[in-house]
Amino acid sequence: NPARIKGWMCECGMKLEFDGDFAKCKVCGKEYKMMDEKKVRRER
Known part of the structure; x- marks a missing residue:
């Protein structure tokens, strides 16, 4: 089974x-900012 995304973490943890x-x-x-359901980008 492939891994599933459960949530997102900041660079600080x-x-x-x-x-x-x-x-x-x-x-x-x-x-x-959430770019799509599998990609997040840091804005600032």
């Missing part, structure tokens, strides 16, 4: 909580 297509790490403040 905290789990990201997405609101729509965007997430902001509650610890370090880095921002992320």
